[in-house]
Amino acid sequence: MESVGNRKPGTPALHVEDLRVSYRKIAALKSITFEVHKSEIVSLLGANGAGKTTMLNAISGAIPVESGEIRHDGASIKGVPPHRIVQKGIVHVPEGRRIFADLSVAENLRVAAYLYESKRKTLFKERLEFVLSLFPRLKERYAQAGGTLSGGEQQMLAIGRALITGGDILLLDEPSMGLAPMLVQEIFDTIVKISQTGKTILLVEQNATMAMEISNYCYVLETGLISFEGEPEVLRQDNDIASAYLG
Amino acid sequence: MGTYSQQFLQQTVNLVQLGSIYGLLAVGFSMVYGIARLVNFAYGPIFMVSTYLLFFFGTLMSAMTETAWIVLVFALIGASALTALLAIIIEKIAYKPLRGAPKVSVVVSSVGVGMALEYLVLSFIGPNPHRMPTFVGNSRYTVGGVNFSLATIIIVAVAVAAMVVLNLYIKKSRTGIALRAVAEDGLAASFMGISANWMISVAFILSAIMATIGASLYGVAYPTFNPYFGEQINWWSFTAAVLGGIGSVKGAILGGYLLAAVNVYSPMLLPTSSWRDVVAFGVLIFVLMIKPAGLIGKKRIEKV
Ligand SMILES: Nc1ncnc2c1ncn2[C@@H]1O[C@H](COP(=O)(O)OP(=O)(O)O)[C@@H](O)[C@H]1O
Ligand SMILES: [Mg+2]
Numbered sequence: 001m002e003s004v005g006n007r008k009p010g011t012p013a014l015h016v017e018d019l020r021v022s023y024r025k026i027a028a029l030k031s032i033t034f035e036v037h038k039s040e041i042v043s044l045l046g047a048n049g050a051g052k053t054t055m056l057n058a059i060s061g062a063i064p065v066e067s068g069e070i071r072h073d074g075a076s077i078k079g080v081p082p083h084r085i086v087q088k089g090i091v092h093v094p095e096g097r098r099i100f101a102d103l104s105v106a107e108n109l110r111v112a113a114y115l116y117e118s119k120r121k122t123l124f125k126e127r128l129e130f131v132l133s134l135f136p137r138l139k140e141r142y143a144q145a146g147g148t149l150s151g152g153e154q155q156m157l158a159i160g161r162a163l164i165t166g167g168d169i170l171l172l173d174e175p176s177m178g179l180a181p182m183l184v185q186e187i188f189d190t191i192v193k194i195s196q197t198g199k200t201i202l203l204v205e206q207n208a209t210m211a212m213e214i215s216n217y218c219y220v221l222e223t224g225l226i227s228f229e230g231e232p233e234v235l236r237q238d239n240d241i242a243s244a245y246l247g
Numbered sequence: 248m249g250t251y252s253q254q255f256l257q258q259t260v261n262l263v264q265l266g267s268i269y270g271l272l273a274v275g276f277s278m279v280y281g282i283a284r285l286v287n288f289a290y291g292p293i294f295m296v297s298t299y300l301l302f303f304f305g306t307l308m309s310a311m312t313e314t315a316w317i318v319l320v321f322a323l324i325g326a327s328a329l330t331a332l333l334a335i336i337i338e339k340i341a342y343k344p345l346r347g348a349p350k351v352s353v354v355v356s357s358v359g360v361g362m363a364l365e366y367l368v369l370s371f372i373g374p375n376p377h378r379m380p381t382f383v384g385n386s387r388y389t390v391g392g393v394n395f396s397l398a399t400i401i402i403v404a405v406a407v408a409a410m411v412v413l414n415l416y417i418k419k420s421r422t423g424i425a426l427r428a429v430a431e432d433g434l435a436a437s438f439m440g441i442s443a444n445w446m447i448s449v450a451f452i453l454s455a456i457m458a459t460i461g462a463s464l465y466g467v468a469y470p471t472f473n474p475y476f477g478e479q480i481n482w483w484s485f486t487a488a489v490l491g492g493i494g495s496v497k498g499a500i501l502g503g504y505l506l507a508a509v510n511v512y513s514p515m516l517l518p519t520s521s522w523r524d525v526v527a528f529g530v531l532i533f534v535l536m537i538k539p540a541g542l543i544g545k546k547r548i549e550k551v
Contacts, residue, residue: 082437083440086437086438086439091438092438094434098434099435100428100431100435102431102545103428110424111425112439114421118421165439165440
């Protein structure tokens with residue numbers, strides 16, 4: 001197997017190898033290989049329909065994998081169902097946020113502590129305090145139904161929920177989608193803050209310019225294949241790629 | 248005996264009793280739909296089986312003690328546990344493999360399971376009616392010319408307590424919030440570490456417990472039963488649940504009392520009591536024409 005991106009030694013936190021995923025015989029991911037190391041922000045860029053969401057769904061176990069391998073700290077996690085992936089510390093913040101609209105903000109956050117709530121009450125309190133300090137607006141909306149939040153607030157809630165599960169690898173699917181430019185900046189700033197606490201982040205974005213600014217490493221996905229990988233500076237200088245895929 | 252208004256009051260007492268039972272049954276029916284998006288027409292026959300289980304445990308306990316409430320409590324625990332087990336087995340065998348299949352196939356499967364349960368009870372126990380052991384003494388009280396039996400008071404108290412406890416459990420407990428999360432978005436819930444499969448089982452367990460409590464109260468009010476009466480229960484539970492808004496606990500309770508009102512008052516206004524079901528059906532259609540999702544049901548966007 002060819003080695004990819006020798007940017008850090010050691011076992012990657014997340015390692016996808018020659019992955020193939022199909023929807024009814026039509027391949028959405030053809031042969032994907034990439035890695036994410038601990039504490040990195042790695043972005044997966046690409047146009048609409050490139051296969052970014054499919055990639056994250058495959059990692060989190062939401063859809064089955066046809067062939068290839070997905071490893072977490074060296075151990076295969078292929079075929080592990082989503083509710084067990086969370087126990088391994090990998091948490092998926094899905095496209096469109098998918099917060100629980102009928103649950104209050106408080107309940108949305110509490111349900112994220114489902115796995116440990118009864119055994120470790122103080123841990124929940126600590127994480128909750130951290131999330132509310134990161135997103136003070138959630139505190140103001142605490143008793144409101146999730147469905148009444150604005151798009152930006154829902155994104156905060158979705159990220160907050162992920163942090164409360166305690167996962168140390170975050171899979172973020174287009175967190176800036178549909179947000180006003182000011183809010184986009186705020187969300188990206190928060191991602192950096194979260195990364196500084198030691199979390200590993202795999203960021204899927206169509207907003208390549210912004211994503212590249214905060215990433216350690218980038219992959220460009222084009223109709224199910226990785227067409228480029230490298231550090232953001234290199235990607236930015238490559239005019240061909242920039243104009244072809246990043247708009 | 249009594250003026251028209253006294254008769255009306257008396258019927259209202261009956262309404263509260265009947266409505267409490269219907270409400271409880273509809274909650275059990277609605278619950279499974281709310282979490283699993285599944286119209287479980289095996290519910291009535293499951294209720295019927297739980298009635299037989301109550302009968303067996305009740306008879307067994309009666310041989311050991313004379314204290315009625317001890318008999319009732321132990322019969323309830325035993326019958327609830329076995330009914331829940333039955334419900335989970337049905338879910339795993341007849342419904343789970345059909346997840347993702349067209350909804351109609353699950354409905355057909357549930358009707359088939361119901362018929363199988365009826366057939367099993369018929370062939371092992373026979374068609375003859377049985378009589379529930381007496382769980383509640385037959386003291387009576389009269390207030391302002393209106394008769395209350397101890398049975399009525401206990402039926403209403405137990406049913407209301409069960410509905411309140413269930414509602415609190417769903418609103419406040421860790422599992423309750425997880426249930427509501429799965430009801431809204433199973434995949435998003437699984438990203439929080441919640442197993443949708445387990446939550447569906449929990450819904451079936453809670454539904455079975457409601458059915459069993461309902462069966463015990465029904466048995467206090469109407470002690471004779473046979474293998475066929477599950478069909479009637481299906482119809483009432485379904486109608487009450489849909490009236491209120493299927494999937495909603497509060498809706499089911501409301502639907503239960505409304506259905507009881509139709510059942511109790513329509514014979515006072517109409518020539519024969521056989522009109523009851525027609526009136527109930529008319530009310531159902533009327534409500535659904537005005538509010539297609541039921542009285543307090545929410546219109547949901549079906550998720551893929
Ligand atoms: N559930 C699905 N069934 C069939 N095809 C799908 C499904 N989800 C995505 N696809 C197809 O797979 C490809 C990749 O989609 P997706 O992963 O959502 O891309 P992206 O997230 O990069 O926009 C697209 O061609 C899309 O039409
Ligand atoms: Mg996508």
